Amino acid sequence: MKNAMLLVTLISCLWFSPTSAAADEQMQENAQRVIVKLFGAGGGTLDSYGTGIVVSADGHVLTVASHLITTGGLTAVTADGSRFTATTQATSMQADAAIVKLNLAENQQLPFLDLATAADAVPGTPVLAFSNMFRVAAGSEPVSVVHGVIAATTPLNAVQGRWKFPLRTPVWILDAITNNSGAAGGLLTSQTGKPLGLIGREVRHEESRTWVNYAVPLKTLQPVVEELMQGKSTRLKNADETAAATLSDRQLTAQFGLTMMPSLLQRTPAYVDRVIAGSAAAEAGLQRGDLIVLIGDTVITDVREVGREMGAFRQGVKIPLTVDRSNQLINLQLTN
Amino acid sequence: MRAVIVLLILLTGRHIAAQESLQQRQQERISVLQRISPSVVCVMDPKGAGGGSGVLISSDGFAVSNYHVTSGAGSFLKCGLNDGQVYDAVIVGIDPTGDVSLIQLLGRTDFPAATPGNSDLVRTGDEVLALGNPFLLASDFTPTVTCGIVSGTHRYQYPAGTFLEYTDCIQIDASINPGNSGGPLFDRLGNWIGINGRASFEKRGRVNSGAAYAISVNQVLLFVEHLKSGLIIDHGRTGFTAETSDNGEVVISQVSELSEAYRRGLRPGAILTTFADRPLSSANQLQNLIGVFPEGSRLPIQWIDDDGQHRGTIRLTPIHDFEAAPELPMERRQPRKPDGEEGTADEAETLPESITGLFEERRGYCNFHFNRLRTDEILRPLQTQPVPADAKSWRLQLNTTGDSEQQADAVIAITAETIGMRQGEQAWLQARKDPDPSEEPVGFPGLLTALGELSSFVLQREQGFDEVIAFGETTHLPLQQKCRVLISRNSLTKSRWYFAEDQPWPAAVDVEYAVSTDEARLVFRDWQTVNAVSFPRQIGVVDANSETITWLLADPLTRTGEAE
Numbered sequence: 001m002k003n004a005m006l007l008v009t010l011i012s013c014l015w016f017s018p019t020s021a022a023a024d025e026q027m028q029e030n031a032q033r034v035i036v037k038l039f040g041a042g043g044g045t046l047d048s049y050g051t052g053i054v055v056s057a058d059g060h061v062l063t064v065a066s067h068l069i070t071t072g073g074l075t076a077v078t079a080d081g082s083r084f085t086a087t088t089q090a091t092s093m094q095a096d097a098a099i100v101k102l103n104l105a106e107n108q109q110l111p112f113l114d115l116a117t118a119a120d121a122v123p124g125t126p127v128l129a130f131s132n133m134f135r136v137a138a139g140s141e142p143v144s145v146v147h148g149v150i151a152a153t154t155p156l157n158a159v160q161g162r163w164k165f166p167l168r169t170p171v172w173i174l175d176a177i178t179n180n181s182g183a184a185g186g187l188l189t190s191q192t193g194k195p196l197g198l199i200g201r202e203v204r205h206e207e208s209r210t211w212v213n214y215a216v217p218l219k220t221l222q223p224v225v226e227e228l229m230q231g232k233s234t235r236l237k238n239a240d241e242t243a244a245a246t247l248s249d250r251q252l253t254a255q256f257g258l259t260m261m262p263s264l265l266q267r268t269p270a271y272v273d274r275v276i277a278g279s280a281a282a283e284a285g286l287q288r289g290d291l292i293v294l295i296g297d298t299v300i301t302d303v304r305e306v307g308r309e310m311g312a313f314r315q316g317v318k319i320p321l322t323v324d325r326s327n328q329l330i331n332l333q334l335t336n
Numbered sequence: 337m338r339a340v341i342v343l344l345i346l347l348t349g350r351h352i353a354a355q356e357s358l359q360q361r362q363q364e365r366i367s368v369l370q371r372i373s374p375s376v377v378c379v380m381d382p383k384g385a386g387g388g389s390g391v392l393i394s395s396d397g398f399a400v401s402n403y404h405v406t407s408g409a410g411s412f413l414k415c416g417l418n419d420g421q422v423y424d425a426v427i428v429g430i431d432p433t434g435d436v437s438l439i440q441l442l443g444r445t446d447f448p449a450a451t452p453g454n455s456d457l458v459r460t461g462d463e464v465l466a467l468g469n470p471f472l473l474a475s476d477f478t479p480t481v482t483c484g485i486v487s488g489t490h491r492y493q494y495p496a497g498t499f500l501e502y503t504d505c506i507q508i509d510a511s512i513n514p515g516n517s518g519g520p521l522f523d524r525l526g527n528w529i530g531i532n533g534r535a536s537f538e539k540r541g542r543v544n545s546g547a548a549y550a551i552s553v554n555q556v557l558l559f560v561e562h563l564k565s566g567l568i569i570d571h572g573r574t575g576f577t578a579e580t581s582d583n584g585e586v587v588i589s590q591v592s593e594l595s596e597a598y599r600r601g602l603r604p605g606a607i608l609t610t611f612a613d614r615p616l617s618s619a620n621q622l623q624n625l626i627g628v629f630p631e632g633s634r635l636p637i638q639w640i641d642d643d644g645q646h647r648g649t650i651r652l653t654p655i656h657d658f659e660a661a662p663e664l665p666m667e668r669r670q671p672r673k674p675d676g677e678e679g680t681a682d683e684a685e686t687l688p689e690s691i692t693g694l695f696e697e698r699r700g701y702c703n704f705h706f707n708r709l710r711t712d713e714i715l716r717p718l719q720t721q722p723v724p725a726d727a728k729s730w731r732l733q734l735n736t737t738g739d740s741e742q743q744a745d746a747v748i749a750i751t752a753e754t755i756g757m758r759q760g761e762q763a764w765l766q767a768r769k770d771p772d773p774s775e776e777p778v779g780f781p782g783l784l785t786a787l788g789e790l791s792s793f794v795l796q797r798e799q800g801f802d803e804v805i806a807f808g809e810t811t812h813l814p815l816q817q818k819c820r821v822l823i824s825r826n827s828l829t830k831s832r833w834y835f836a837e838d839q840p841w842p843a844a845v846d847v848e849y850a851v852s853t854d855e856a857r858l859v860f861r862d863w864q865t866v867n868a869v870s871f872p873r874q875i876g877v878v879d880a881n882s883e884t885i886t887w888l889l890a891d892p893l894t895r896t897g898e899a900e
Contacts, residue, residue: 025459025461028460028461045539081584081618128461133536133546133547134536134538134547136488136491136493136507136536136547137488137491138492138620139580139618139620140584140617140618141488141490141491141618141620142460142488143488144487144488144507144509144547145460145461145485145487145488145509146484146485146487146509146546146547147484147485147509176509176546177509177544177545177546177547178546180536180538180545180546180547181536181538181539202539211539211540
């Protein structure tokens with residue numbers, strides 16, 4: 001047993017090559033050549049910039065399925081500073097991936113990353129993360145590179161603002177700050193420049209609410225990308241989300257037209273933030289500002305309990321609600 | 337079990353080298369840190385509220401920090417070193433635009449100083465060490481060390497308003513937090529390559545986000561002599577704007593008609609190919625380059641237009657007219673206490689005894705005491721030089737052909753109010769107080785005014801002017817020589833005097849004497865003293881368009897030759 005432990009220690013030592021063996025310059029350059037800076041619509045807390053990786057000579061770019069690529073007016077700046085308009089070809093919510101096509105001139109070809117060359121990696125691997133974070137680099141300037149180590153491989157359990165983040169595939173948790181504005185869609189490589197992963201988004205862990213630095217292994221994305229390149233978008237399958245029998249915020253809005261206040265505190269009171277006119281919630285008489293105190297017989301003390309309790313009711317069954325409206329308790333029936 | 341052992345042996349055999357190098361690397365890093373840590377300064381507000389970091393640059397205690405670190409503290413500070421001692425320090429000079437300040441620690445002549453490297457050689461991926469005082473953690477002033485890589489070079493970070501602008505800076509992923517500001521960035525060999533000054537803080541608040549920026553040491557060194565002169569030194573502007581064309585050329589978009597660039601012939605549409613001898617590929621790069629030079633620097637540019645290739649030099653003019661240290665924008669102020677609570681910086685300052693006589697307040701200066709020191713230092717060697725009894729004795733005859741075989745063909749005569757030149761049938765008379773560019777001799781614009789200034793300098797030294805101040809160090813063009821600079825003012829005339837090392841007399845003077853007029857630029861060689869009259873045997877006139885020097889031979893005019 002002792003020997004086995006020693007073995008594990010030894011092996012892990014091998015991965016920690018000193019950072020001084022700073023990335024091979026040629027390899028770094030190769031990584032820089034395939035990265036594009038994306039610019040599109042943003043506003044408020046949504047950034048108007050991001051990162052992508054060129055994955056075909058005719059200008060297919062892999063990035064995350066963020067608001068940036070769904071809002072139109074997207075432009076991409078390649079490593080040599082050339083600027084292209086771009087159109088979103090297909091997205092996969094489950095893999096949080098998207099393929100954007102740059103509008104190249106006829107017969108124009110770009111240096112690209114062949115996803116088939118993507119390598120696998122294990123926790124302990126020193127990595128470099130290339131991205132357009134904070135929009136520091138402009139035009140032909142090389143994007144930012146930060147260093148770190150793959151800390152763990154684990155399914156991602158994250159939230160983005162009030163929404164449960166749909167990505168479920170195992171990701172690499174990084175001991176490097178990649179959770180920055182504009183970094184998502186960047187390239188994770190080994191220290192020798194081998195392509196490894198797609199830098200993930202600005203999300204928080206569902207339980208700890210801390211920012212998660214993660215990347216999705218390119219190897220797991222490869223089949224998804226193939227489908228996306230053929231123009232096949234994949235939407236979320238309902239089964240995926242309802243598996244936990246908890247209704248996500250998204251589903252609450254979709255099914256009942258009910259939006260609750262975001263869960264910001266240790267315990268956020270279950271206030272109704274919005275009721276869509278003509279929805280089931282509106283028909284039941286719910287109003288903005290109502291505090292849900294009971295669902296069925298269960299006392300609600302935290303807004304996060306709403307989805308779980310509502311999800312416990314079978315379809316077609318009316319959900320009895322008690323709300324506090326201006327210090328008056330009102331009983332309502334919500335059609336499920 | 338046996339298999340495990342075999343595997344173990346195999347593995348250890350294969351990777352023993354890797355482990356050795358890892359240990360070696362670790363050992364190297366430890367010894368580098370032992371060497372560089374003593375130069376790292378913990379900069380503290382004397383009221384004990386808040387602070388930042390700094391780095392010692394010379395054994396006499398000069399230390400560089402950030403302007404936004406020292407700006408709240410007033411004229412003196414308390415500084416801790418890793419020997420556990422607290423030293424008094426006095427503010428010396430500031431560069432608010434570039435967010436740099438210079439202080440001097442007192443009480444020792446053997447302060448451990450950092451060794452500057454060359455930040456232009458820094459490359460993305462290089463390992464770096466950031467040392468400093470984040471969160472004011474170390475009560476014994478041992479610097480906190482964070483390690484990272486260079487994330488990008490030649491970065492640009494926008495100013496807050498018009499100052500605290502980071503041009504051509506080094507982006508790193510080493511942890512930088514409040515309190516690190518002003519502290520040094522080192523390369524893996526322990527060479528000082530930058531000053532950690534700011535970071536991209538966003539949703540995390542003011543803590544490390546993996547994107548921090550260091551002012552390059554090369555920029556700091558271009559300013560350090562100005563700072564040592566007690567100045568509020570500014571960065572400069574060129575008088576033109578440019579943008580990047582689609583094919584990566586830097587195209588001039590606007591040129592101010594009052595600018596030197598305009599007088600050199602630069603016009604919108606021209607392609608700027610080099611700035612300060614560096615080839616250009618984008619307008620961003622140009623902006624980065626301009627930002628690393630102090631105001632007043634004369635720099636070469638090259639451009640192409642329909643008429644072909646051109647070259648010339650321009651002087652950067654100040655961005656601001658700092659009359660006093662500017663207030664920091666609220667969001668850039670250092671928390672005066674580590675917990676972010678603002679202290680009261682308004683209390684009347686009582687200077688400690690140690691800095692009595694080391695601080696002198698004057699409008700437009702950071703600490704005029706240091707300017708006085710510097711001026712005295714430059715002029716001291718001249719004290720041993722003879723001073724002629726009266727102004728009349730400083731008269732020159734000039735040989736404008738520059739050929740020593742030829743006779744002098746011009747005479748210069750100077751009075752308190754005028755300076756005149758006679759050459760054959762022609763004569764020019766220039767007023768000393770209010771020079772008129774049209775009264776300058778043909779072929780040598782500005783010569784009379786400049787010689788008037790020279791006579792004042794030779795005869796009266798600093799007493800010959802309304803004001804003489806020290807203005808750091810610069811590379812003189814076209815001499816290509818590093819010189820210390822004095823600036824003299826006489827009513828509207830402003831002269832820059834250039835002093836090369838180990839030479840008491842100036843090597844050159846540039847005289848601004850009229851608005852929108854090229855400076856009169858003279859260079860001097862072969863200083864001589866005849867009958868207590870000092871003069872340069874050779875006076876070179878620099879042509880503004882070609883940057884070439886026309887040499888004139890000068891001789892003191894003897895009484896016998898003075899048949900008027």
